[in-house]
Amino acid sequence: MQSFYIYLYRDPKDQTPVYVGKGIHNRAYIHGSASSNPKLKNLIRCRRAEGYVIEPTIHYEVDEATALEMEKFWINFFGRADLGEGTLFNLTDGGDGCGGWNRGRVLTPSHKAAIGAANKGRKCPPNSEEVRKRKSEAAKGRPKTEEHKKKLSLSQIGRKKTPEQVEKNRQAQLEHNRRKRELIESDK
Known part of the structure; x- marks a missing residue:
């Protein structure tokens, strides 16, 4: 049985909770580069550019069902910003996660709507050939920090x-x- 966890991102400037998620493996660490949540991705990039370290706090090692329930509880506890109920950038109430990168589950209508809203106005699909080529060209010659190299290495585990x-x-x-x-x- 795989062990799941709950993670929480806080704005390092004022420690405001901004995102709650459930994950396995390195799921909690991909938001800086491959998040489907544009507000969280933007906050991470901005804070890193300002010199802040922004890392998730990880809580518990539990089974998937418990993790889903805990995710719903914490999203409800902190409240969603898009609904005017709190500070979280989450676009759903939780509990409808992909279970470790979508194991063939059908997304709920609210989750599909949230994904559609997040991608509205994009000029090309996020993983299109054009985008991959542009990102590749931009990254060429840019030195990587040891921390970045370590995260890249960790992201390849299990592939x-x-x-x-x-x-x-x-x-x-x-x-x-x-x-x-x-x-x-x-x-x-």
């Missing part, structure tokens, strides 16, 4: 490579080694 990916990586490494040998030989 399986396809045989095509393995072969592509192997070919790239062979080409790298060939070029390195040519440089060494030309220096002699």
Whole structure:
């Protein structure tokens, strides 16, 4: 049985609770780059640019059903900002999560509406070829901090490579080694 957890993001400026979620593995840490919640993603980016460290507080190790109930409780306790009831950026009342990256569950109408509202006005789908290319170009040559490298490494845990990916990586490494040998030989 997988162990789930509840996590809470707070605004580091004033410690206001801004997001409650349920997750497994590294789910709590993806919001800075791959969140479906635009307000949370923007807050994380802005605070990091201001020099703040913004990390979730993780609570409990529980089964999925308990985690879903706890998520609903804490969202209700802190209140949703979009409903004028509190400070949370959550777009649903909780308990309707994907269970570890959508295990074939059907989304509720309110969840679908929230996702649609979050994506309204976007010029292209978030994972389209155009967006991936733009992000890749923007990231080239930008140095990564040790913390960033560690998070990138953690995000790959449990991912399986396809045989095509393995072969592509192997070919790239062979080409790298060939070029390195040519440089060494030309220096002699």
